[in-house]
Amino acid sequence: MPEDLLRCAREARGFMPEDEGDLLFAEAVRRAPHGPLLEVGTWCGKSAVYLGAAVRVAREVGNADAVAFTVDHHRGSEENQPGWEYHDPTLVDAHDGRIDTLPFFRRTITEAGLEDEVVAVVGRAPLVARHWRTPLAMLFIDGGHTDEHVTNDYLGFGRWVMPGGTLVFHDVFEHPEDGGQAPWRCYRRALTSGSWEEIEALGSMRILRRVQGEPGDPT
Incomplete structure (x- = not known):
């Protein structure tokens, strides 16, 4: 990852451990030449820098249409509200x-110089998902961490991941003492659906590849 962008990613506000950010960037580099990247939940843009850096790498080697989209209402999740952790x-x-x-x-995106690589979609994910029709090379789910929100993100956008494309879950914790269980349950649901296979895991990050279905098919 270019040093200037790595520095921006490290300094941005957010909750992405450095090794997981490096993995997100590496997977985005692999997928960016094949189609758009989409993240659900960007907070202050930390993860978007990793994705935007991957888009820049893809463009530098001739993939002019590489792009990353972010979807967020920018009002914070449940755990970000007053009185919460x-x-x-x-x-x-x-x-x-x-x-x-x-x-x-x-x-964050301006200071990183990634305004051409990262496109912000400001709105609630379920509403955006109802109108989304573009096949995705990679989907990164890191928005609300309740069962309702994670499941909506998975069902709403996961169906648009192309064959061979990847679905990345963040904050997946098997044991309740380590963190919330909604991403874990949704990750297990995806694995048992037959549409996905796990290809990599690191910390709380899980990467699945779509092995069955076409864009638009239910996951």
Whole structure:
């Protein structure tokens, strides 16, 4: 990963361990030449820098159409709200008292010089998913961590991953004492569906390859 972008990724606000970020970048480099990358849940843009860096690498070797999309409403997940463990009061908009990570995301992407590589879609994932029709080379799910949100992201966008494309789950914890269980349950659901096979695991990150179905088919 280019040193300037690696530095931006490391310094950006977020919750991505460095080794998992490196793995995300490596998988995105493999997939970016084959079609769009999409992440659900970007927070302040830390993971988007890893994806945008992969897009830049792909473009430098002739894949001019490589691109990464991010989908986020930028109001924070449940655990980011006041009174919860991951609340950060510096991200609250003084005007309306709500979390607003969009300015911080924009600053991260601007400082990284990735405004042409990363396209922000601002909105709630289920609504965006209802209108999404573009086959994906890679899907990264790292949005809300309730069963409802993770499952909606998987069902709404996972169906658009192309054959041979990959589905990346973050914050997958087998044991409750290590973290929330919703991503684990959704990851297991994908594995048992017959549509996916696991190809790599590191920390809380799991990478699955689509082995059955065409874009648009239910997963």
